[in-house]
Amino acid sequence: MTPIVLFGLAIVAVFLIWAAGHRDSELTSPGRTSSDALVRLPSRALFARCLSTEDMAFIAGLRSPAVLQLLLRERRRLALEWLRLTRREARRLLRLHLRSVRHSADLRPATEARLLLHFGMFVVVYEILVAMVRLYGPVRTQSFVRSVQRLADVLSSASGQIAKAASPVSFPNVESARVR
Amino acid sequence: MVTATWWLVDALLALLLFRACQQKLLTHYIYFYAYVAGVFASEMIRQYLYHWRQALYTYGWWISEFATAILGVCITWEIFSQMFRPYRGVQRMARFVLAALFSVVVFKAVVDLTSMPFSTLVPTTLELERNLRVLQALSVLVLLALMIYYDLPAGRNLRWMFLGYGSYLGCQVILWSVLSGGGDSSRGSSLLSNFVYAATLIVWAVGMWSVAPNPVSDCALEEDYERISGQTIRAFGRLREHLIQSWRG
Numbered sequence: 528m529t530p531i532v533l534f535g536l537a538i539v540a541v542f543l544i545w546a547a548g549h550r551d552s553e554l555t556s557p558g559r560t561s562s563d564a565l566v567r568l569p570s571r572a573l574f575a576r577c578l579s580t581e582d583m584a585f586i587a588g589l590r591s592p593a594v595l596q597l598l599l600r601e602r603r604r605l606a607l608e609w610l611r612l613t614r615r616e617a618r619r620l621l622r623l624h625l626r627s628v629r630h631s632a633d634l635r636p637a638t639e640a641r642l643l644l645h646f647g648m649f650v651v652v653y654e655i656l657v658a659m660v661r662l663y664g665p666v667r668t669q670s671f672v673r674s675v676q677r678l679a680d681v682l683s684s685a686s687g688q689i690a691k692a693a694s695p696v697s698f699p700n701v702e703s704a705r706v707r
Numbered sequence: 708m709v710t711a712t713w714w715l716v717d718a719l720l721a722l723l724l725f726r727a728c729q730q731k732l733l734t735h736y737i738y739f740y741a742y743v744a745g746v747f748a749s750e751m752i753r754q755y756l757y758h759w760r761q762a763l764y765t766y767g768w769w770i771s772e773f774a775t776a777i778l779g780v781c782i783t784w785e786i787f788s789q790m791f792r793p794y795r796g797v798q799r800m801a802r803f804v805l806a807a808l809f810s811v812v813v814f815k816a817v818v819d820l821t822s823m824p825f826s827t828l829v830p831t832t833l834e835l836e837r838n839l840r841v842l843q844a845l846s847v848l849v850l851l852a853l854m855i856y857y858d859l860p861a862g863r864n865l866r867w868m869f870l871g872y873g874s875y876l877g878c879q880v881i882l883w884s885v886l887s888g889g890g891d892s893s894r895g896s897s898l899l900s901n902f903v904y905a906a907t908l909i910v911w912a913v914g915m916w917s918v919a920p921n922p923v924s925d926c927a928l929e930e931d932y933e934r935i936s937g938q939t940i941r942a943f944g945r946l947r948e949h950l951i952q953s954w955r956g
Contacts, residue, residue: 533884539848540877546855566942568949575953613950617943622858624939629857631932634796636803638936645943652950672954 566620569612577605578669599664606665610657617649712901713754719908720747723915730917732864738785739868739915745778776836782872783846789865789921790854796932797857804849808842837883844876862921867914875907 586598624642628634659668723743727733733740749771756767787805791798819834851869854861861869882903886896 530884533881536844536848536880537877540873543848543851543855547851550855550858566945566949568946571949571953609953610950613946617946620939620942620946624935625857627935628932629794629797629859632795633932634800635932635936636800638933639800642936642940642943645940645947649943649947649950652947656950656954669954672951676955 567616569609569616574606574609577602577609578665583666602666603660603664606660606668607657610653610660614650614653617646617653621646712898712905713750715905716901716908717747717750717754719905719912720750722912723908726912726916732915732918735918735920736785736789736864736868736915738781738788742778742781742785743911745781746775749775773836776839779839779843779872779876782868783843783850786847786850786865786869786872790850790859790861792921793923794857794859797853797859801850801853804853805846808845808849837880840876840879840883844873844880847873847876860922863919864915865921867910871907871910871914874910875903878903 582598586595589595621642656668656672659671663671720743724740724747727736727740727743752767753764753771756764760767787798787801791801815838847869851873853859879900882896882900
């Protein structure tokens, strides 16, 4: 057993012991109502208000660096809190699912793995956004996300055009060779 | 000192068996006490060989060491059967993961045995024993992970059984790795091993002092599993989309 594997196992064990100590086991499985299963999305309007440029313009007009600093700090705090709300909702959904299905006899490892993957993807996006808000603040994070989106759109349309240009009609020799 | 720890271990094993008979724990945790009884019997044989048949002691020690390593599977099985009895789906998942782990270890041992000459069988036996311990440690981690993930309740007996065996396996694996990294099986390591085992037995004696069965949670699956899973996956998708769209503005 290599020291790296041993170290990895030790970390997993410590994490599991920590998680076991922090869980609050409920004996009753939740009576899953249709409203529980609905996603309770945190308000987008509230978040849009948090990023609005009007407030920034107003405060900039006051020419007070201290007030501007305060506004930026508060916005960062609010953006992080909004992100935490979405994370809390994701955890609620996962817990609701796990407590609902733990008695199920036809639990499928593949479905459970897919679900965990979806949760993992959400966590990755969440962690990236949290790190960016912490480092650059919500306004710059938003402009970064927008530019990434624009770049993704450009790449997507470019790849679509390439795919159209490289259709089998453009390569008659290849197509005929395949037929042979 | 080593002899004193031997006697301490024997006394603790006897105490565990005595309490099991007195509190009728044997019927509740039959695999666990099969392991305890097996280890107690092997300890008695070792004591006998050490004092009266010195020439056979080394063989006896190795055979009993290997036998107790195999008997250790009983504890993993006990935890597995007690923990997942009311949860058939989770039990099936745990069985699937454990079977995969076991196959990997057996495959590795078989490959090692076929590629080595017969004269090197003793080191391979050592390695098989170490792999068995590692396998059991991994099994305990898998069971613990599933218990936490599905939020399965565990009674006092099971929690302490987990704690004792988990810490014992952890120490044992570390000890094996340190020894294989350059040390020899000296008197010091034997003493340390005995101390670790005595500590484990103390943990078990505390946890298994009286019967504390697993709390039974109520079964309230009102909907189809596929439907619930589909709903949750869609909900995650919506949440992720909401998260990204909000930032796009």
